[in-house]
Amino acid sequence: MARQEAKKDVVIVGLGWTGAIMGIELAQEGLEIVALERGHDQNTVPNFQYPNMIDELKYGVRLKMMQKPSQQTVTVRRNEGETALPYRSLGSFLPGNGVGGAGTHWNGLNWRPQAEEMRLRSYIAENWGEQIIPEDMTIGDYPVTYDELEPFFARFERVAGISGTAGNIKGELREGGNPFEGWRSEDYPMPAMPSTWDGVKFAEAAKAAGYHPFPSPGGIASRAYVNEYGMQMGPCNHCGFCERYGCFQYSKSSPQTAILDRLKQYPNFSYRTESEVLRVEMAADGKTATGVTYFDEKAGEEVFQPADIVILATYQLNNVHLMLLSGIGQPYDARTGEGVTGKNYGYQMNGGVTMFFKDEHFNPFIGTGANGFCIDDFGMNNIDYGAEGFIGGAYWRSGQTNGQPIRSMPLPSGTPTWGAGWKRAVGEWYGHAMSIGAHGSCMSYATNHLDLDPTYTDRHGRPLMRMTFNWNANDIRQTQFMKSKMEPLAQSMNPDLMQSSFKKEGAQYDVRPYQTTHNTGGHIMSATPDTGAVNRYSQAWDKHNVFALGAGNFVQNTQYNPTGLVGGLAYWTAHAIRTQYLSNPRPLV
Amino acid sequence: MTDLPGFPSRRSFLKASAAGVAISGFALAATAQPAPPIQLDQYQPVFFTDAEWAFVLAATARLIPSDGDGPGAIEAGVPVFIDRELTGDFGTAVDWYMQGPHNAAADPLLGWQTPLTPAQIYREAIPAVNAWCEQTHGAIFADLAPDQQDTVLTAMQEGEVELAPEIRDFFKILLQNTKEGYFADPIYGGNAGMAAWAYIGFPGARAAYKEWVGRHNIAYPLGPVSISGDRA
Numbered sequence: 011m012a013r014q015e016a017k018k019d020v021v022i023v024g025l026g027w028t029g030a031i032m033g034i035e036l037a038q039e040g041l042e043i044v045a046l047e048r049g050h051d052q053n054t055v056p057n058f059q060y061p062n063m064i065d066e067l068k069y070g071v072r073l074k075m076m077q078k079p080s081q082q083t084v085t086v087r088r089n090e091g092e093t094a095l096p097y098r099s100l101g102s103f104l105p106g107n108g109v110g111g112a113g114t115h116w117n118g119l120n121w122r123p124q125a126e127e128m129r130l131r132s133y134i135a136e137n138w139g140e141q142i143i144p145e146d147m148t149i150g151d152y153p154v155t156y157d158e159l160e161p162f163f164a165r166f167e168r169v170a171g172i173s174g175t176a177g178n179i180k181g182e183l184r185e186g187g188n189p190f191e192g193w194r195s196e197d198y199p200m201p202a203m204p205s206t207w208d209g210v211k212f213a214e215a216a217k218a219a220g221y222h223p224f225p226s227p228g229g230i231a232s233r234a235y236v237n238e239y240g241m242q243m244g245p246c247n248h249c250g251f252c253e254r255y256g257c258f259q260y261s262k263s264s265p266q267t268a269i270l271d272r273l274k275q276y277p278n279f280s281y282r283t284e285s286e287v288l289r290v291e292m293a294a295d296g297k298t299a300t301g302v303t304y305f306d307e308k309a310g311e312e313v314f315q316p317a318d319i320v321i322l323a324t325y326q327l328n329n330v331h332l333m334l335l336s337g338i339g340q341p342y343d344a345r346t347g348e349g350v351t352g353k354n355y356g357y358q359m360n361g362g363v364t365m366f367f368k369d370e371h372f373n374p375f376i377g378t379g380a381n382g383f384c385i386d387d388f389g390m391n392n393i394d395y396g397a398e399g400f401i402g403g404a405y406w407r408s409g410q411t412n413g414q415p416i417r418s419m420p421l422p423s424g425t426p427t428w429g430a431g432w433k434r435a436v437g438e439w440y441g442h443a444m445s446i447g448a449h450g451s452c453m454s455y456a457t458n459h460l461d462l463d464p465t466y467t468d469r470h471g472r473p474l475m476r477m478t479f480n481w482n483a484n485d486i487r488q489t490q491f492m493k494s495k496m497e498p499l500a501q502s503m504n505p506d507l508m509q510s511s512f513k514k515e516g517a518q519y520d521v522r523p524y525q526t527t528h529n530t531g532g533h534i535m536s537a538t539p540d541t542g543a544v545n546r547y548s549q550a551w552d553k554h555n556v557f558a559l560g561a562g563n564f565v566q567n568t569q570y571n572p573t574g575l576v577g578g579l580a581y582w583t584a585h586a587i588r589t590q591y592l593s594n595p596r597p598l599v
Numbered sequence: 600m601t602d603l604p605g606f607p608s609r610r611s612f613l614k615a616s617a618a619g620v621a622i623s624g625f626a627l628a629a630t631a632q633p634a635p636p637i638q639l640d641q642y643q644p645v646f647f648t649d650a651e652w653a654f655v656l657a658a659t660a661r662l663i664p665s666d667g668d669g670p671g672a673i674e675a676g677v678p679v680f681i682d683r684e685l686t687g688d689f690g691t692a693v694d695w696y697m698q699g700p701h702n703a704a705a706d707p708l709l710g711w712q713t714p715l716t717p718a719q720i721y722r723e724a725i726p727a728v729n730a731w732c733e734q735t736h737g738a739i740f741a742d743l744a745p746d747q748q749d750t751v752l753t754a755m756q757e758g759e760v761e762l763a764p765e766i767r768d769f770f771k772i773l774l775q776n777t778k779e780g781y782f783a784d785p786i787y788g789g790n791a792g793m794a795a796w797a798y799i800g801f802p803g804a805r806a807a808y809k810e811w812v813g814r815h816n817i818a819y820p821l822g823p824v825s826i827s828g829d830r831a
Contacts, residue, residue: 207815376812521709
């Protein structure tokens with residue numbers, strides 16, 4: 011029999027970005043709130059302090075800030091015919107762990123989606139006709155528009171402290187910003203960060219080619235900043251330890267720098283760490299949740315936490331897992347296309363070019379996660395899908411994030427991987443290379459989905475979640491298109507040597523090399539209960555007091571890094587709960 | 600100096616000691632007190648047996664050789680690093696999902712599927728490679744000439760040394776660990792004197808470059824510092 015805690019108004023599962031946002035917004039309503047965090051507690055001091063955080067082996071390679079597969083992981087297969095095997099050690103994607111979640115160890119790249127991406131199916135139908143959408147491509151329109159979300163994107167950017175140069179303020183194009191972005195009601199809260207040499211070289215070449223370079227937008231403070239909660243950021247010193255690390259000097263935007271210390275001051279908010287939620291419990295009628303059962307690591311026992319509202323704010327994969335385990339939404343069946351939970355799992359299709367300049371000095375250790383310049387000339391709203399034969403787009407960026415030598419050691423292709431030749435090459439080429447990356451879209455397909463694994467279980471005996479995912483020919487055509495455009499631009503920069511890395515036709519998903527932690531979908535938003543697991547307010551269609559936040563809501567992934575949309579949707583949902591739900595709890599659609 | 604069984608080259612070892620002295624002398628001029636360099640011949644492995652240690656010394660000495668500019672794996676203390684890693688969280692796969700059933704022969708693209716931990720792979724693979732060397736070249740790996748050792752390592756990398764699926768990734772793991780020990784902070788036993796960082800021009804844990812962001816295409820002038828505050 012599980013121990014039972016005193017009832018709360020709200021239980022939040024997971025204390026990362028979305029959990030912290032929901033916590034502070036609902037705490038302002040005077041609600042009694044408890045957040046349950048699977049991992050450990052952590053804060054800038056003492057956990058991210060200099061010099062111990064500046065440790066590539068511990069954090070960059072051994073991944074000590076990440077989710078431990080021994081505690082939680084998935085199984086992976088590329089198609090229905092394959093037997094899924096556990097993702098035993100981390101490679102392709104790196105979910106976070108502990109208070110702050112992945113929001114502590116991200117690079118800080120913060121984007122809004124394009125308006126066209128939010129209504130992709132309609133945008134295609136209007137311009138080329140729906141018949142160009144392949145049959146197995148399950149893309150749709152988000153049931154909420156860019157215009158509706160705009161104030162919430164702006165709010166998240168103000169809270170998180172984003173630096174950048176606006177390209178479109180209320181429809182008026184601004185020199186130096188991204189002319190292809192959606193409209194903004196206001197400029198970025200902070201001016202753009204300065205760029206290192208690689209980004210500037212890229213921007214000059216892009217401009218000469220007729221493209222429209224602009225500084226990368228990021229949650230990296232370009233100056234001292236105080237947000238609406240009174241949380242303070244200090245200007246970044248370009249230490250080159252963003253991704254996979256906590257920021258030691260309050261410069262990278264995170265739940266710790268933007269929200270948590272203020273949230274902890276609310277007497278009606280509390281949080282418990284080492285508290286792993288096992289399932290959401292349901293009322294007898296099945297129409298509402300009664301709370302959650304979690305495993306209290308310190309006590310070594312299961313605990314029932316009753317609550318009137320359940321907020322699922324864990325990482326995308328873990329949210330979908332909890333929903334499948336708890337019977338929230340009918341599980342998606344890839345053979346019939348019926349069901350909703352686990353549907354439209356998405357990822358990201360990236361590629362790039364590396365250039366070597368033997369007489370130039372890039373000092374690659376000087377960097378931030380959101381360094382450099384971008385172009386959006388090949389973005390989703392700039393591609394003629396009908397003519398090019400694929401649906402998708404990519405933004406390009408050049409800007410070094412780190413020069414950590416175990417992992418960041420680009421060498422000319424053909425260089426020996428060991429021996430005298432390798433040793434000579436690391437001496438010769440370290441610091442003399444730069445790259446351009448294409449960060450591309452990955453559409454939703456009937457074949458890419460999430461369900462429960464029939465064989466493997468976690469330490470609590472729960473089935474692991476099974477990921478069925480492979481690269482699709484449409485997205486490979488997208489990345490090959492980027493290659494055809496990027497190589498001539500790189501060539502125009504006259505490198506001594508250059509090499510490309512883009513997926514080719516027939517590429518199979520490989521879980522070993524790091525690719526991106528932009529896992530999306532699985533509890534997508536939908537206009538009707540039969541097409542997605544949650545409505546436009548992230549409210550479970552079939553359990554009105556359960557709200558599921560995060561990138562699981564994405565109908566299809568965007569071409570951008572997901573945090574801006576995740577943060578915007580969290581504020582949108584918080585607003586709906588505050589203004590519509592609390593006074594009259596019910597299905598909001 | 601004690602004789603190390605199968606140690607490939609006394610010359611490179613002498614060079615390592617000399618490098619150690621040179622680094623100590625330089626660092627003493629700085630304010631921080633340097634950690635004394637680990638003497639490989641006096642190091643008592645925690646994980647490796649004598650035979651395994653001889654293999655690791657010999658193999659890492661070929662993976663990053665001592666000749667030419669920059670330290671080799673031996674001068675950098677890479678074998679010490681690997682020995683320590685294998686007794687820790689990495690060697691015992693403590694963070695990984697290790698429950699069965701296992702399919703060690705699965706498509707490599709599906710990642711780590713062997714039931715063995717990294718430490719167990721070293722333990723099982725070293726005798727298997729030595730047996731292959733005896734059969735093919737008439738001696739265990741550590742007793743082969745350097746060019747024969749290179750031939751064996753190439754054969755391992757190309758999958759020509761047949762290893763059971765459970766240990767098939769041994770070469771990849773050994774090479775990865777060797778590079779980690781070369782470039783990780785010296786607190787882990789490798790990268791002695793930060794000589795590998797100094798060689799390539801990585802400033803280590805300096806982590807403060809605000810005034811350098813805008814200085815484009817100019818080589819950064821300062822040498823590395825370590826987490827424990829040493830300078831090189």
